[in-house]
Amino acid sequence: MSSPEMDGIQDLIDERQVDLFDAFDKLSSLEDTNDIEPPQLVVIGSQSSGKSSVLEAISRFHFPVSDKLCTRFPTKLVIRRSTEVRIDLSIDPEPSRSESDRNRLQQFTRSLSNANEFGEHVKSVAAELGLSNNGLPTSTLASDLKLDEFAKDTLVVRIYGPSLPLVNLIDLPGIFTNTIQGQSKTSMHKVQEMAKEYAQSKSNLILLVVNARVPFVNETGVEIIKSLLSEDPGLAGRVVGVITHPDKPSSRSECLDLLNGGLADFKLTRPWHVVRNQSQEERASNETLEERDKKEKKFFSHSDWNMVPESQRGIQALNATLKEMFWTHTQVELPALTSRIRIKIKEGSIADSRRSTSQGRRKYLHDIAKKFETLTKEACLGTYKDEDCKELHKVGEDCSACKRFFGSLGDDCMDKNLLANVRSLSKTFAFAMREFGKTKEITRSVNIAKSQLSTYRTDPPDQESPTNEPHQRFPTTDIMRKYYTHDKVALMDEKSFEKWLAKEIPVWRGHEPQGEASEVVYSCLMEYQSKNWRQIASNHLCAVWKSVERFAELALTAACYEDKDVFQSILDHWVKPKLEELEKKSHQTLKDLLNCHGRGKTGFYDGFVHSRPMRWHAEDLAQRLADLKAKAAVDQLDDEQTSEPRTKPEKSAIFDELFKIAEDMIGGMIPKPFTSIMGAGFVKDVVFRKVESALSQAFQSEREVSGDKIDSIATVREATFGLIPVELENIAAARVIEYVDAYYEMSMMAFVGYVNSLVVENGILRELPKAILTQTLVIEENTDLVDKVIRQPEGEAKRAQDLQTLKNVLEILKKYC
Known part of the structure; x- marks a missing residue:
């Protein structure tokens, strides 16, 4: 690439201050530093005042002649000496643009292989800014960007070469007062x-450029x-x-008066x-800057x-004045500029130290x-105890850390x-299981007391208050x-x-x-x-987990x-996955518990004997024997076993003797505790068999006395087993029902207890404080997950980078203070 013309170069920046002005250049490109403005030279003048020509003479760089595109948006020149010859273009968006627009414009970069390409690239910049679509299809423009006549975005031109002046300056669009094609009053x-x-x-x-061809007052x-001077x-x-x-x-005289302070x-x-x-x-004919200097x-002369x-x-002469102005003004502005940078660093260091490094993110x-x-x-x-606030502040002062979590x-x-x-x-859950x-x-036909029945079969709870507590x-x-x-449960x-x-x-x-x-x-x-049970318990576990979540x-x-x-990130990538893992474990525990009640898992029931239903049956049998005492069944049995009618007192005596035999056997068993050895079939297999035997012997004696030839064994057996609501042909089914029914309530109570204690309390509440988000887990977790969870928010990485730039700039400024 050919180097721009550098004959007769003059620095506007002292070589000893190059680092300082490079630092200024870096400051101007940082975000959130609008309050930190480094010294720079701004060129202001009317259209056709010759600004571009003056800029070329100062910077020794040719601007495009055609279309005046360069005057439709600010152009910043950053010229530095370097062994490498290159020209880089970029766009510094104005702060009022949307974030998407800013990101789009910041991505625009161009590197020129030849200085003559500058004009074409300026057209590309104009297209990106929405000023023109020359050279680019309309589709490249932002969807919400309307074509405008002027833009406040800045084209940054960085020029590097071995023989370049040290210059920082900004050329603004030319001021105009008469509206012509493409220049509305709004643009003016x-x-x-x-x-x-x-x-x-x-x-x-400010470099104020005026055209001698135009009256000064215009x-x-x-x-x-002049208007700003009155204010400042x-x-x-x-x-x-x-x-x-x-x-x-x-007016030559006006020009001379102006030069002589008149x-x-x-x-x-x-x-x-x-x-x-x-x-x-002369510019169109590509006259060199050297020739321009000679003519001037x-x-x-x-x-x-x-x-x-x-x-x-x-x-x-102009360059010498500008150089002196740069130095003097910089000396004046440097202390205030340094102070503002220190404040900005202090503000940014809080977020930077906590989340800009892996160690900081883990600590966070x-x-x-x-x-x-x-x-x-x-x-x-x-x-439910809240931690005391450890922040230093006045009593009553608003503080997030002081807010009670559990409340009062x-x-x-x-x-x-x-x-x-x-x-x-x-x-x-316990009520739902019942x-x-x-x-x-x-629905048994036995005569069980109402109070006993209510403990065995709970009435439906009120749906609005399942625990029947009025203030629940x-x-x-x-x-x-x-x-x-x-x-609802099916009744049979x-x-x-x-x-x-x-x-x-x-x-x-x-x-x-x-x-x-x-x-x-x-x-079965x-x-x-x-x-x-499976659905009821599963629903209960889901309800518990909803509360936990x-x-x-x-x-x-x-x-x-x-x-x-950062809340959503931790919730999505850390808390929810660990909650899901613990939830799966709790459901597995519930599955294991349900499997204990599955087919073939009878061992679970062998350890339990529910004595209450057996006592009910024994009491029921005793009551039936008592009821039988007053019934005509004795008359019927007497008529069947003897041809001679008995008197009522004799009949009553016979029954009293029979009832006493059964009552002695059953009544003595009712208050006694039942052991697992007796089993749930004790009533049918032992009690009723003994009653049957006793009655049969009694009736056999009566038969021998009376000489009755009727076999009373079947009659006694039918009468005995008629005391319970079981048909003789369904005796095996009745035995199974009684056995299972005896164990159901105890098993159900045990199941409810195990679900609430083993699954919920032990498997969830006891594990929750140590299985989700703890200090130990954070320390032991791999760096990748921590960085993913506490990743820097969008733009924070750039802010951290800008903060480091501020620190570097501050070190440079200290050398000149």
């Missing part, structure tokens, strides 16, 4: 406001500076004026300069210019885990009081309907149930004697009666009170 005001904004910044030096740029007199020290086109002035209403600290700029024809020197000091004539997550772990322990233990009495904190929630759900757990419920706030009606309401009378089961017994026959039920039938009936979100929100943005 936009350009004028742009000039005012740059001039008002106290860090900027120069809009001059009027802008110090602006006079930051402005240097330069007159162009001195070869054809509208205009009393417009005083600047430094005198005006005058330069001879190239004409359009010859022009000002004429005696007509002798009355103007040489220090104000020509580009070299560790602090959150500590808070989460503490809240979870308190909630699972049911102590009367507060709506049910979702946070996890143990209280779970216990309410567990109690509701209400909906059994597949078929037997949890579970809510919606939770009850979703998780704890099931199909005892004899129908026996008939139904009697039909099933032959289907499952094994090696058992004829008339007996296979052992499989027992386990228990499995059938308890088949609702809700609590986890609330606890994590409280732990992330300093940064709500």
Whole structure:
């Protein structure tokens, strides 16, 4: 690549200050540093005032001649000496643009292989800014970008070469007052406001360019500076004026008066300069800058210019003044600039130190885990104690750390009081198991006391208040309907149930004697009666986990009170996966518990004997014997076994003797505890058999006395077993029903207890504080997951990089303070 012309170069920046102005250049490209403005030279002037020609003479770089595209947006020149020759283009978007637009424009970069390509690339920049689609298809423009006439975005041109002047300057679009094609009134005001904004910044030096061909009073740029001087007199020290086109002035005397300080209403600290700029024809003919300098020197050597000091004539004199202004102004601005950078570094260091490194991110997550772990322990233990605030602040001052998580009495904190929630759900689960757990419920015909029946078969709980507590706030009606309401239990009378089961017994026959039920039938009936347990328990576990998940979100929100943005990341990538893992374990424990009640798992039931139903049956038998005492059954039996009628007292005496025999045997058993050896068939297999034997012996004696030839054995057996609601042909089914029924309630109670204690309390509440988000887990976790969870928010990596740049700039500025 050929180097731009560098003959007659003059630095605007002292070589000893190159690092300083490079640092300034870096500051201007940083985000969130609008309040830190480094010194820079801004060129202001009207259209056709010769700004571009002056800039070329200063920078020794040719701007495009055609289309005037370069004057439709600010152009910043950063020129540095380097052994490498190159030209890089980029766009610095204006702050008011949308984030998507800013990202799009910041991605624009071009590297020129030849300085002559600059004009074409400027057209590409104009297209990106929405000013023109020349050279680019319309589809490359942002969807929400309307074509405009001028833009406030800045084209940054970085030029490197071995023989270049050290220059930092910005060329603004030319000011105009007459609207022509492509230049509306809106654009006119936009350009004028742009000039005012740059001039008002106290860090900027202003090069005010006026055209000698135009009367001084008609120069809009001059009027802008004059209006600002009334508000900021110090602006006079930051402005240097330069007159162009001195070869054809509208008024030579006015031009000389301006150069000699003769205009009393417009005083600047430094005198005006005058330069001879190239004409359009000379620029179009590719006249070299060396030739331009020679013509200028010859022009000002004429005696007509002798009355103007040489220090104000020509580009070299102007460069010397600008260099002095740069240095003086920089010395003035440097202390304030350094102070602002220190403040910005202090503000940014908080976020940087916590999340810009892997170690910082782990520490950041560790602090959150500590808070989460503490809240979870308190909630699972049911102590609900909030930590004391350790932040230093005045009493009563608003502080996020002071806000109570668990709250006080009367507060709506049910979702946070996890143990209280779970216990309410567990109690509701127990009621649901009694209400909906059994597949078929037997309506017995026995005369059991009402109080005894209520302990065996609970009445349906009120749906609005499942625990029948008038002030119950949890579970809510919606939770009850979703998780704890099931199909009603089917009711069946005892004899129908026996008939139904009697039909099933032959289907499952094994090696058992004829008339007996296979052992499989027992386990099958228990499995059938308890088949609702799986759904009821599963729903209960789901309800518990909904409460746990809700609590986890609330606890994590409280732990992330300093940064709500990181909450969702921790929840999605850390808390939810670990909750799901623990939830799967709890469901597996429930499956194992349910399998204990499966077919063939009779060992679980061998350890339990439910004495209550057996006592009921014994009591029922005793009651029936008592009832039989007053019935006419004795008359019937007497008539069948003797031809001679007996008197009623004799009949009563016989029954009293028979009843006493049975009552002595049964009554003595009722208050005694039953052991596992006796088994659930004790009543039918032992009690009734003994009653049958006793009665048979008694009737046999009567038969021998009376000489009755009627066999009373069958009669006695039928009468004895008629005392219970079982038909003789269904005796095996009745035996199975009684055995299973005896164990069902005890098993159900044990199952409810194991679900609530083993699955919920031990498997969830005890594990939750140490299995989800703890300090230990954070320390032991791999770096990849920690960095994924506490990743820097969008743009934070760039802010961290900018912060490091600020630190580097500060070190450079310290050398010049």
